[in-house]
Amino acid sequence: MSAVFTLAWSDQLADQPNHRAPRQKVLMRRTMQVRWVRLQCRSDHASAPRHPMKNVPHTVTDAAVATIRARIEGGLYPVGSLLPAQRQLSEELAISRASLREALSTLEALGMLSIRAGKGVYVTNAQATSAHPWRFADQSSLPDTYQMRYALEGFAARMAALAIGDADIAWLEHNTGMLHEALACEELDEAAQLDFEFHMRIVSLAGNSAIESILRSSADIMKESQRMPFYRRELVLSTHREHSLIVAALKARDSAAAGAAIEAHIANAAQRAGVYFPRPPSPASPASAPAPAPAIDAGK
Numbered sequence: 001m002s003a004v005f006t007l008a009w010s011d012q013l014a015d016q017p018n019h020r021a022p023r024q025k026v027l028m029r030r031t032m033q034v035r036w037v038r039l040q041c042r043s044d045h046a047s048a049p050r051h052p053m054k055n056v057p058h059t060v061t062d063a064a065v066a067t068i069r070a071r072i073e074g075g076l077y078p079v080g081s082l083l084p085a086q087r088q089l090s091e092e093l094a095i096s097r098a099s100l101r102e103a104l105s106t107l108e109a110l111g112m113l114s115i116r117a118g119k120g121v122y123v124t125n126a127q128a129t130s131a132h133p134w135r136f137a138d139q140s141s142l143p144d145t146y147q148m149r150y151a152l153e154g155f156a157a158r159m160a161a162l163a164i165g166d167a168d169i170a171w172l173e174h175n176t177g178m179l180h181e182a183l184a185c186e187e188l189d190e191a192a193q194l195d196f197e198f199h200m201r202i203v204s205l206a207g208n209s210a211i212e213s214i215l216r217s218s219a220d221i222m223k224e225s226q227r228m229p230f231y232r233r234e235l236v237l238s239t240h241r242e243h244s245l246i247v248a249a250l251k252a253r254d255s256a257a258a259g260a261a262i263e264a265h266i267a268n269a270a271q272r273a274g275v276y277f278p279r280p281p282s283p284a285s286p287a288s289a290p291a292p293a294p295a296i297d298a299g300k
Helices: 003-015 023-047 060-073 086-093 097-109 142-163 166-184 188-206 209-217 219-231 238-251 255-272
Strands: 113-116 120-123
Touching (some): 142 188, 142 209, 142 219, 142 255, 166 238, 219 255, 238 255
16 A cells, blocks of 8 residues: 555545544554655665755745846846846836845845845845845844744743643654654755744743744744754754754753753754854853842941
8 A cells, every 4th residue: 555545545534423443543544654655765865866955946036036146147137237127127027026125135145136225236246155045034134033033932941841741742752753754854844844833832832922923923934944954964953953952851841951952952053054143141040140239227
């Protein structure tokens, strides 16, 4: 029985109201089949020649980036030249002005363009100086994104350690195992999704709806920040190792260690993406904290 057929068959069984098999067994069967497919993927991947990942355009913005980049690299837009007006360029590429601005911001992040307010867009380099552009530069810089996650998720992990249950730990351990398999197969889309779900599970355990709302409303930005470190192929499994340390701290119900582990993970992930953001010094321990000033006697 093929893996695809078995998965479909399991789904049909789960949807049958009269089927007596517990849903848990069906889900377990589906998980086993997915793991089998991934193991096959890993076996095939190990014996296949390694090639660098190619960026395939999948949105109109990506297509615009590829077209403009090709024109720059081909000399149609030479270094130092001014790009056509955005209205003209958007009509040529048959995209909206908003999508064009996103494409130009991406190329600026690549180091190929310079956007000068009121003056236009100039070509600065014929080749990209950064391998993987940050697609959300018009909303939030990559350093600011990691810094926000560092601040919010560190607090959330400390709170989660106080509320986590055995079922939550089992879920996080299962997610971490699935992440390892996805990374080993270079399934970066799935790895980014698993990474996002891992972090949001911890955030939800913290019980702060404001933090959870902020991060969920920035889901695309978060996922992209989680994907960026994966391009360092030689370090691709670092995320799995760091997640394992986070789970170990949560399993021990060690609030301080959980917060420190997730902060270290976010800082390390940022560095793998080529980002170094300023962080405050660690808070002083009670033993090293300065002694309080003596009370003033009002009668003297």
